[in-house]
Amino acid sequence: MFLTQLLTETRIPRQPFFPWKQPKMFSCVSLFVIYLMSPLHGLRVSGSDSHCSVKPVLTPSRLVLRYGDSAIVKCEVCGHQGTPKFEKSLGKVTGNNTTAVWIIEKMTEWDITSICYYEDEEGKLQTTILPVVVYQLPEHVSISFVEYNNALKSGKHTRLLCSVSDTAPAADLVVTFYRGSIPLDQQNSTRTTKEPESQSFTLIYNITKKDNGAPFWCQAKLELGHEGPQHLPVVRSGNINPIVHYKPELLVPANPDPIKITEGKSLHLNCSADGNPAPSYTWEKPIHRSNSSSSVLTVDFVSFEHMGQYVCTVSNSMGSVKVKFNVDVQGDHTPFIIAAAVFFVVLMIVGGLMLYHFCYKPNRMGTYSLWNVLNLHKQHTAVPAKD
Incomplete structure (x- = not known):
């Protein structure tokens, strides 16, 4: 009770409250004001659309067309900033206060640039340049070997030449070399000419025997970017099938094992090889009876005189x-073996007959007279048995 009365009697007078004089409160108020004003950021005082571009807007932003074709380009100015116009060297322009349309009925120029412009409220000239690419597909593509005189030598470096005629623009030309279906190299043009011109591309290639008769060709195409046609025709050359000369390469071992052959047998020695031009064959033999120009040497009946290299x-x-062959002729012992076998068989037969005649026959049958055998019809006198 006493405490309540004391507080009533000693009440402290209230002071006026000023938020901006309180540091923490002032910071909060400031942030709140900035938040409320943020949607007004970028608001143009002139009253035009805040999303408008100051520069004229072109559709398309880059024009790519074939020589002789037609096209339409639209230029727009947002709001009421000014009336767009085209600076051009051909075609006609139509439109209204905010849009200009450039109509090209037939493109007849190679190096052309167009500008869309207008004068803004401050009297400044606002411009947008329209890049224009006029293209023409290659008229002809061909391939050849430089310094090719009927044939190429294996193991030598040669030059493939791909020639492309009358194409534009030069900077967008891409050439690819092929061997069969395998791409060998791709090259981009380094020229910047906008008018049609002919170009040549060179590839250094190491020729081998595997390239004999293989098809080589090249193709040319224009890569005009995303704004240009995406499926332009590819112009291809014809095939060139070179003749490649190479030294003989053996199809058999170069150092064959020594050959042992029995006298009387047939001998076949093979040194076949692959080469271009077709190779020739010569033989050196131990005996010089006849010359052979074949890849296979045949001896029908081998004798000891055929022994050697x-x-x-x-x-x-x-x-x-x-190729070197060492031939060793060995004697044929077959007749001696057969003779020995026959002699042994005859000896066994004769020995068997003699054994039968002198040993087996007397012991089993006893002695008898051939005359008695022939006179069996006569009466014989019984011989009394001994006691």
């Missing part, structure tokens, strides 16, 4: 290779 030389205009 045989050398086959395979050659053409690109080189040569040799």
Whole structure:
């Protein structure tokens, strides 16, 4: 009770409240004011649309068309900032206060640039440049080997030449070299000419025997970017099938094992090889009875005089290779073996007959007279038995 009365009598007078004089409260108020004013950011005082572009807007933003084709380009100015106009060297322009349309009935220029512009409220000229690409597909594409004189030599570097005629623009040309279905190299043009011109592309290639008769070709295409046609025709050259010369390469071992053969048998020595031009064959033999120009040397009946070394030389205009055969002729012991076998058989038969005649016959049958055998019809006198 006393405490309540004391507080009533000693009441402290109230002071006026000013938020901006309180540091923490002032910070909160400031942030709240900034938040309320944020939607007004970027508001143009002129009263035009806040999303309008100051520059003229072109549709399309980049024009890509074939020489001789037609096209339409639209230029727009947002709001009432000004009336758009086109600066151009051909075609006609139609439109209204906010839109201009450039109509090209037939493109007849290669190097052309168009500008859409207008004068804003402050008297400044606002412009947008329209890039224009005029293209033409290659008229012809061909491929050849540089310094190709009827044939190429294996293992040598040669140059493939792909020639592309009358195409534009030069900077967008891409050429690809092929061997069969395998791409060898892709090259981009380094020229910047906008008018049609012919170009040549070179590829250094190491020729091998596997390239003999293989098809080589190249193709040319224009890559005009996303704004241009995405499926332009690809112009392809014809095939070139080179003749490649290479030295003989053996199809058999170069160092065969020594050959042992029995006298009287047939002998076949093979030194076949692959080469271009077709290789020729010469043989060096222990006996010089006849010459052979075949890849296979045949001896029908081998004798001891055929023993020795045989050398086959395979050659053409690109080189040569040799194969050496060492032949060892051995005697045929078959007749001696047969004779020995026959002699042994005869000896066994004769021995068996003699054994039968002198040992087996007397012991089993006793002695008898052939005359008695023939006179069996006569009466015989019984012989009394001994006690």
